[in-house]
């Protein structure tokens with residue numbers, strides 16, 4: 001039996017919605033098949049008021065062993081570092097978060113806000129939001145760079161806006177069933193099993209990428225979304241075309257560019273007008289190239305690809 005507590009900071013509840021839609025395994029499977037005891041969750045918890053405060057205090061003191069603490073949403077520090085803008089159970093949420101993180105065996109941050117600060121931490125960041133161990137790309141965040149949970153692991157980051165339902169439940173199950181040691185983390189503390197490959201891995205538009213045939217509008221059934229529509233699939237680490245959404249599809253399969261939501265900089269360019277869904281170029285060359293490709297290589301490759309493109313690549317083709 002593993003006790004799990006889930007709290008929300010500066011959040012839209014998107015990751016909770018995602019979690020409740022999980023299928024492999026589902027939120028119910030966590031309880032019935034994997035022995036997870038959900039102490040409290042913002043959408044599922046039954047305790048209120050004094051009862052909830054007592055439960056939280058018991059988790060902090062160790063009277064209730066806290067195996068897994070899941071945090072969704074940013075840590076809100078405003079105004080002036082007090083955290084009073086986000087009060088919960090009688091005190092600033094950030095004070096609960098600090099104490100619960102220190103009491104927990106494992107801490108899992110779900111979604112961009114909890115991992116990197118996300119949309120709330122966009123400049124000028126009036127809520128003084130930050131992630132548990134990162135503020136965007138900067139290592140440190142609310143808990144500090146060298147913080148470790150009682151298990152000796154840093155915060156396990158499962159980013160995404162929201163994170164895919166099965167990324168959430170599969171990591172929680174791995175931790176709860178004693179397989180945390182098998183989880184290898186990357187430089188942003190993301191489990192490599194999900195975040196080593198790119199969104200482009202498994203995209204059905206890869207042939208169009210290779211022949212530099214571009215989609216020019218959302219939902220088009222042919223073409224790659226990189227050249228005109230700002231797709232970040234070649235430089236975003238996530239398995240969205242390996243572990244499909246709703247077991248059916250992905251953004252790029254449906255003709256919608258990847259916005260890079262699992263990377264610390266998301267949302268890119270602070271959503272300035274003209275920067276979203278549009279490939280930023282200089283002299284016709286994208287400012288950001290696929291990971292590992294240099295400008296000279298890109299020009300050589302795309303020049304040859306364009307000349308080699310077969311006629312079928314320009315036809316309306318069902319790529320979902």
Ligand code: SF4
Nearest residue numbers: 203224225226231233
């Ligand atoms: S649509 Fe995006 S992910 Fe798919 S091949 Fe093109 S750039 Fe890659």
Ligand code: SF4
Nearest residue numbers: 238240258259260261
């Ligand atoms: S396709 Fe891109 S923007 Fe969409 S969920 Fe995956 S990583 Fe995020």
